[in-house]
Amino acid sequence: MKEKILKYLFSNQLMALLFIAFSTAMAFGTFIESWYSTDTAKIWVYNAWWFELILALFMANFFGNIFKYRLLRKEKWAILMIHLSFILIIFGAFITRYFGYEGVMPIREGAVENSFLSDKTYLTVFVEGEIKGIPQRKTLEKDILFSEHVNNDFEWQNEFNGQPFSIRFENYAEDVSEQLVLDDSGDRYLKIVESSDGSRHDHSLKEGEVANIHNILFTLNNPIAGAVNIRSEAGLHYITTPFDGTYLRMADQESGAVQKDIEQELQLRSLYNLQGFQFVIPEPPLRGKFDWVKSEEGAPGVQDALRLEVSSDEKTESITVLGGKGIVNNMKKITLGGLDFYFKFGSKRLDLPFAIRLNDFIAEKYPGTEKSYSSFMSKITVEEQTAFDYDIYMNHVLDHKGYRFFQASFDPDEKGTVLSVNHDFWGTWVTYAGYILLYLSMMGIFFYGKTRFKDLSNALEKIKQKKKALVSILFLLASLSLNAQEHDHAPLNHFDFDSVVRANTISKGHAQKFGSLVIQDLGGRMKPANTFSSELLRKVSKKDHYGELNADQVMMSIVESPALWYNVPIIYLKRGNDSLRKIVGVDSKQKYTSLVSFFDNQGNYKISSQLEDAYRAAVPNQFQKDFIEVDKRVNLLYAALEGKILRVFPIPGDPLNKWVSYPELNEVSFKGKDSLYVQNILPLYFSALRLARQDGDYAQAENLLQSLEGFQKKFGGAVMPSEDKIEAEILYNQYDIFKKLFSWYLYAGLFLFVLLIVKIFREGKTLNLSINVLKGSLLLLFLLHTAGLVARWFISGHAPWSDAYESMIYVAWATMFFGLIFGRKSELTLAATAFVSSMVLMIAHWNWMDPAIANLQPVLDSYWLMIHVAVIVGSYGPFALSMIIGVVALLLISIAGKKNKEKIGLNIKELTIINELSLTVGLIMLTIGNFLGGMWANESWGRYWGWDPKETWALISILIYAFVIHMRFVPGLRGNWTFNFMSIVAFASILMTYFGVNFYLVGLHSYASGDKIITPSFVYYAIVIVALLGGVSYWRYKEVFKT
DSSP states (O other): OHHHHHHHHTOHHHHHHHHHHHHHHHHHHHHHHHHTOHHHHIIIIITOHHHHHHHHHHHHHHHHHHHHTTTTSGGGHHHHHHHHHHHHHHHHHHHHHHHOEEEEEEEETTOEEEEEEEEEEEEEEEEEEEETTEEEEEEEEEEEOOOTTSOOOOEEEEEETTEEEEEEEEEEEEEEEEEEEEEEEEEEEEEEEEOTTSSOEEEEEETTOEEEETTEEEEESOOOTTSEEEEEETTEEEEEBSSOEEEEETTTOOEEEEOBTOOEEOOTTEEEEETTEEEEOOSOOEEEEEEEEEOOTTOTTOEEEEEEEEEETTEEEEEEEEEOTTOOOOOEEEEETTEEEEEEEEEEEEEEEEEEEEEEEEEEEOTTOSSOEEEEEEEEEEESSSOEEEEEETTBOEEETTEEEEEEEEOTTSSEEEEEEEEOHHHHHHHHHHHHHHHHHHHHHHHSSSOHHHHHHHHHHHHHHHOOOOOOOOOOOOOOOOOOOOOOOOOSSSSOHHHHHHHTOOOHHHHHHHHTSEEEOTTSOEEEHHHHHHHHHHHHHSSSEETTEEHHHHHHHHHHOHHHHTSSOOEEOOTTOHHHHHHHTOOTTOOEEOSGGGBOTTOOBTTHHHHHHHHHOSSOOHHHHHHHHHHHHHHHHHHHHHTTTOOOEEOTTOTTOOEEOGGGGGGSOOOHHHHHHHHHHHHHHHHHHHHHHHHOOOHHHHHHHHHHHHHHHHHHTTTOOOHHHHHHHHHHHHHOHHHHHHHHHHHHHHHHHHHHHHHHHOOOHHHHHHHHHHHHHHHHHHHHHHHHHHHHHHHHSSOSOSSHHHHHHHHHHHHHHHHHHHHTTOHHHHHHHHHHHHHHHHHHTSTTSOOSOOOOOGGGOSHHIIIIIHHHHHTHHHHHHHHHHHHHHHHHHHHOOSTTHHHHHHHHHHHHHHHHHHHHHHHHHHHHHHHHHHHHHHHHTSOSOOOOHHHHHHHHHHHHHHHHHHGGGSTTSOSHHHHHHHHHHTHHHHHIIIIIHHHHSOSSGGGGOOSOOOOOHHHHHHHHHHHHHHHHHHHHIIIIIOO
């Protein structure tokens, strides 16, 4: 019996079952977290006993396979280290789970703290009574995790001096706050709202009592000297203050004075300012009683409510205890059966062996912004026998005496910091040891010993030698219709506005110089005006030109003559939406319309009601999405016509390095000559342009433009990009290489695929030359792709894979990279790869991905971005390659017959080997990338694993692909058809990891998301096609290759 148990424990069948069970459990966990809450996912999945049992069985299985497959041999060291690494990683996770702890430490500037608040929540109970006349205390404490979405269960049975008592769970409610519930029999309360520390705080002043709010006394119908006395009588309300002050009525912006010690009428919903203290009284006194009411998550004063049933001496009483993560409340007392019970629920205050003083908190912002942070840092002093100073900021941690401190958050007023604290020395280092073994083993698979990767490479060479010609009967019909559309600028009325635009055109040479002028966008990014003009034209009209005018010429014309462009038909209308055209009032076949057509004679927005429904819809339909898209185009064009987008004037001496546009000059106080300059430079410039159009001499206009550039360098030079970056960005905008590569990859890949099929039937020098030319063309396109990525890196100043668009163009690059590598073994692979890269670039340019270069979020400003993201996103390339190879292999199986069985079989075997090689490379990269992400998380947030959906789905993908690779060990799952079909199906996990997590789940990786989208219809079509292809190919596989 013992042998049977051990045999099954170390069997491949159990391994396959564990792969499936573990992946399925984690997948459900991510959706549970999204549907309910993180705590619910932990209770039901991640902290469940059965989940930890799966991990323990994994460890046992890995350990047993070391001896089962004799991995202690020298030539097998790489495979041995893989198994050992996962054993160490799982063991390290157990150490962290049961021995490590973490929490947060909020500190205000100048304050000293020597403790932090635990991440876990605890229920602490003191039971007090007398034993032989002497007061005694019994303490009960336990870390607990509750959720209102699960059936919570908790009970303590205990005794005090022989008297039994019990504490049972009764109810749990998340996110409650104490609020006034209206009740005519209740007391009168007055609400006072203030935000002295940058966050809103509501205070309730009870009638007849005194409230101390930031050292200022308030009373209601209880006047005392030195207080802000409020009197409410017969529906009238008055205020008397001990200070002079002011008020500002919010409804009509009327202001008035508040005189000291003189009773005045109370101004409701007005901002009072008394010696710097600001407050608002939003409503008159109301009668009611305070009770705990369900509130929005994150609202001020929100806590969780735990209701317990306490029994002792045949008496029972219920008590509600408030608390939660990051909250430490005072004890709440009840007396029952002669015993005093004190309850507390929430985080536990954990002491440090040293103290930390916050000397200063510094929040750096992007130029010209108030809330767009580029970095934040806590300057602290560690106070102990030998004190020292240290700076804690994102990706720069303090590691001291086994405790690690990380920059987590900060107070809204930027006068305090929140540090994340972690204590997990052994768990971290055991896990890191596993990571190191994992990296070494992955490299060993490529370069050392007898490994599956080397066996596959050798087998592929043998097939290439055996295979003299590719003889397969395969017919491919591929049709592609990409019709370039020219602007159909039909005038909206009898007046030809296009002729006016052409008559007032600026020369391309001068427009290019205007395009080099630096502007500051709303996010604080400094960029040439050409970038905005290019984005404007492409987003509004779906073209990079308007007639014969390029983007810079269009932008200059808009700035100079905005009234004209209200009437120019430049806004693109999506084909097929006749309802939109009918509402706007244009012909059903018209492709473009003007801004003015969206407004009626009274200035009402014609599509406002449709937009209201569209934006309110949880999942907009296609009709509603069309209205949302055209609304974005209308607003972008309107912003350009308004002129506020061109923020070209730096404010001298501004601490935020803010720049403003010409219409915003009146909002800023420029002084002396600077005020005169900024008010006149643009009118003079456009006056010079009008003269230049008449005589063709742009010298004066260029001099004025150079003068403006000089003003920018003088007062904004600290944030201006270099001349090389400006020139590079303009060239990048001009060529728009990634959008062009989509069609180029597609044409080259399809033509190469067709020629390779023709080559099966006929050899010829011309044919071979054409194939080599197309292969060379793909290499050239790949080099252009690489150059585009390098240019984007240089322009942005960070690695080009920090958002959804960048990661997609990088995936396309990685796919093509591995296609070129494996293309040396199989030309069909190279053709298929070009097609996949084309599709990835096409998806990257869909509406919900913004190709604009943006500022980097602080957490991404790290060398880990280059390492972790580059490796993990790069792994999607080989996986995509494996998927398309699987499709080609199944197509070959589907057309195979008895006569060509042997020849097609060689092609299928070749493709299958390349498929497994590519899949192995992808799995190695994904595994290394995912655990590098764990190291990044440990350096940034203090934990190397937190069950974030992104990292969880990456691990699910690792397990799924590991299962695919290990299927050959499981009877019934071996064979070329099974492997190729699973390589297609497994790619769904990659799509979920990349798209699904970003757009459908919640987590830390929001910075990688585009706008929320619904599942595209092609996904459902793809599922049907894969199912049909799988069914047909399986039938042919059984008929041809298994008989």
